[in-house]
Amino acid sequence: MTLDIDLITSMGPELLRAAGVTLSTWLCGALAALVLGFVVAVARRYGPSFLNPILRAYVELMRGTPFLIQLFLLYYGGPFVGISLDPIPAGLLGLSVYGAAYFSEIFRAGFEAVPRGHIEAGECLGLSRTQIVVRIMLPEMTMLILPAGVNMMIIMLKETAVLSFITVPELTFKISQIGSANYAFVESLFLLACIYWGLVELCSHLGYLAESKVRKYGLSHA
Amino acid sequence: MSLHIFSMMLQASGWTISLSAISILLGLVLSTVISAAMLAKNRAVSFAGRAFVSFFRGAPLLVQLLLIYNLLPVLGLNVPSVVAAIIGLTLCTAAYQAENLRGGFMSVPKGLLEAADMLGMTHFQQFWRIRAPIALRATLPALANEAILILKASSLVSVVGVVELSRMAQDLASSTFQPLPLFATAGFLYLVINSGVALAAQKLEQSFRWGVKV
Numbered sequence: 001m002t003l004d005i006d007l008i009t010s011m012g013p014e015l016l017r018a019a020g021v022t023l024s025t026w027l028c029g030a031l032a033a034l035v036l037g038f039v040v041a042v043a044r045r046y047g048p049s050f051l052n053p054i055l056r057a058y059v060e061l062m063r064g065t066p067f068l069i070q071l072f073l074l075y076y077g078g079p080f081v082g083i084s085l086d087p088i089p090a091g092l093l094g095l096s097v098y099g100a101a102y103f104s105e106i107f108r109a110g111f112e113a114v115p116r117g118h119i120e121a122g123e124c125l126g127l128s129r130t131q132i133v134v135r136i137m138l139p140e141m142t143m144l145i146l147p148a149g150v151n152m153m154i155i156m157l158k159e160t161a162v163l164s165f166i167t168v169p170e171l172t173f174k175i176s177q178i179g180s181a182n183y184a185f186v187e188s189l190f191l192l193a194c195i196y197w198g199l200v201e202l203c204s205h206l207g208y209l210a211e212s213k214v215r216k217y218g219l220s221h222a
Numbered sequence: 223m224s225l226h227i228f229s230m231m232l233q234a235s236g237w238t239i240s241l242s243a244i245s246i247l248l249g250l251v252l253s254t255v256i257s258a259a260m261l262a263k264n265r266a267v268s269f270a271g272r273a274f275v276s277f278f279r280g281a282p283l284l285v286q287l288l289l290i291y292n293l294l295p296v297l298g299l300n301v302p303s304v305v306a307a308i309i310g311l312t313l314c315t316a317a318y319q320a321e322n323l324r325g326g327f328m329s330v331p332k333g334l335l336e337a338a339d340m341l342g343m344t345h346f347q348q349f350w351r352i353r354a355p356i357a358l359r360a361t362l363p364a365l366a367n368e369a370i371l372i373l374k375a376s377s378l379v380s381v382v383g384v385v386e387l388s389r390m391a392q393d394l395a396s397s398t399f400q401p402l403p404l405f406a407t408a409g410f411l412y413l414v415i416n417s418g419v420a421l422a423a424q425k426l427e428q429s430f431r432w433g434v435k436v
Contacts, residue, residue, distance in 0.1 A: 064370075064416045065409040066377035068388055073409065076395060077402035161282035162378070172285060185292035193289055197280035 011178055018174035019195070022160050025088065025170060029095030030156045034149075036096055037103025044104070045111055046129065055104075062101030067159055070094055075166040091163040099156050106148045110141030143214055150207030154200050161196070171195060227394055228407070234390035235411045241304070241386060242373045245311035249372075250365070252312060253319035254354075260324050271320070278317035284378050286310050291382040307379035315372050322364040326357030359430050366423030370416050377412075387411060 044055050062070070074083070075090045085093065114137045122132040164173035171192060179188035259271030278286065287310040294301055294309075301309075330353050338348045380389035391408035395401040 061409075061413070064413040066374040066388065066412060068377040068380075069391070069405055069409045069412065072388075072392065072395075072401065073405040077405050080402045158282035161284040164284070165381075172282070172288075176288060179292075186289070186296050189285060189289040189292060193277075193281040193285050196282055196285060197277060200280040201276070 014174060014178075015171075018169060018171045021088070021168065022170040022172075025091055025095065025163060025168065026157045026160050029092050029160070030099060030153055032092070032096035033099025033103050033156065036100035037105075038107055040100060040104035041107035041111060042133065044108065059101045059104060062098055063105075067094070067098050067162055068165060070098055071162065071166055087163075087166050087168045090166060091160075091168045095156065095159065095163070098159070099152065102152050102155075103149070106145050106152060107141075109148070110145040111137060113144050114140050143211070146207065146211050146214060150204060150210075153207075154203050157199060157203060158196065227398070227404075230394065231387065231390055231404075231407055231411060234385060235387045235415065237384065237386040238373065238376050238388075238412075239415060241307060241311065241379065241384070242369070242376045245308055245315055245376075246369050246372055248308070248312045249315035249319050252316040253323055256316060256320035257323040257327060260320065261327060275317045275320055278314050279321075283310065283314050283375050284381060286314055287378060287382055303383040306382050307376075307384045310382075311372060311376060311379065314375070315368060318368050318371075319365060322361045322368065323357060325364075326359075326361035327353060329360050330356045362423065362427050362430060366419065366427075369419050369423070373416055373419065374412065 040055055040059070044052050047055075071091070071094045074094050075085065075087070078085060078090070118136055118140065119132055122136050127135065160170055161172040163170055164176070167173065175188045175192045176185075179185045182188075256271050256274055259267050260275070262268050262271070287307065290310045290313075291303065291306040294306060334352055334356075335348060338352055343351070376386060377388035379386060380392065385393070387408050391404045395404045398404070
């Protein structure tokens with residue numbers, strides 16, 4: 001069992017493109033999930049009361065069923081209800097709707113950790129609800145939700161591998177294709193595992209860096 | 223959807239449940255060893271434990287499963303795909319459970335161990351009578367969480383050819399051209415199983431709340 005370097009160099013451009021797909025689906029999907037999750041968390045806290053059970057059901061559904069099944073439902077079942085998407089948009093949509101459920105729970109925990117007194121003080125000073133959320137709650141909970149948020153980013157990076165099931169041409173899809181074309185499964189998959197590992201380590205390192213920056217500049221009182 | 227198809231789905235969810243249950247239990251045993259290794263004073267041993275956890279948490283389970291499935295025959299081990307799937311799930315969940323257990327073991331108050339020393343308990347007794355029960359109780363919610371994650375992650379073992387719930391839904395969807403009801407049913411079955419696990423964990427946690435406050 002030897003790693004054929006020529007194989008990797010000859011596939012270089014294709015691999016780079018696949019890595020680009022992995023990175024962009026991850027970053028776009030995670031960013032969309034972050035924003036959507038924030039909206040869901042705010043809507044559950046400040047929105048009309050009939051929204052709360054609906055959003056709760058959404059969160060429980062997303063957390064209680066495998067991502068793969070959600071993706072299959074969207075990609076293969078979607079056309080039957082008029083949603084025909086190409087693999088990449090379907091993957092992005094699935095990833096962000098799935099991640100948003102988890103992010104909304106992270107934001108909800110953060111909102112609940114902000115001391116009531118601070119919010120009341122903001123109200124007394126005549127701050128609007130938006131100002132209270134943006135100026136008081138978000139800065140105060142940043143320190144608390146950062147580790148959980150980074151964790152979720154890592155989980156989403158690894159979930160992008162599942163997109164290979166619906167033929168999104170990302171790293172796992174491309175590398176297993178190359179592996180089966182050349183009968184070099186073990187080498188290519190080992191390389192693949194190492195690439196993901198490197199990306200995850202990088203992500204968690206950036207997370208630590210962000211944490212120490214936040215602590216240094218006193219964004220939070222936690 | 224006919225009754226026949228639904229019973230096939232139920233049968234497949236039996237596979238999902240048994241695969242996950244076996245992996246969780248084996249993973250629990252393995253993770254005890256790994257968390258002990260991570261907490262060991264010997265540098266090399268603790269490094270090995272940490273490297274294991276770092277790798278199996280750092281690579282996607284899908285990639286690990288493909289790697290293990292293709293690696294075993296190269297090493298001369300021709301095992302059925304079910305075994306490869308169980309090995310993959312076990313190694314992955316062991317890494318996560320080891321981290322949880324490490325936190326649990328570290329939360330055991332020093333005073334209790336000193337008291338046990340005074341009473342002349344051996345290390346083995348201390349482990350089984352004091353450290354393990356306290357650590358287990360502290361990590362039970364996290365372990366229940368992990369059980370649910372593995373139940374969902376078991377949908378990925380379809381990639382090595384095990385016909386569990388997801389694969390069954392996929393196969394039936396492509397033969398009946400009805401992906402929507404089939405995948406929705408699969409999702410519903412996962413939801414039912416996971417709700418059951420969550421409920422059981424809650425009950426177990428309540429029965430674990432015996433006398434002593436830690």
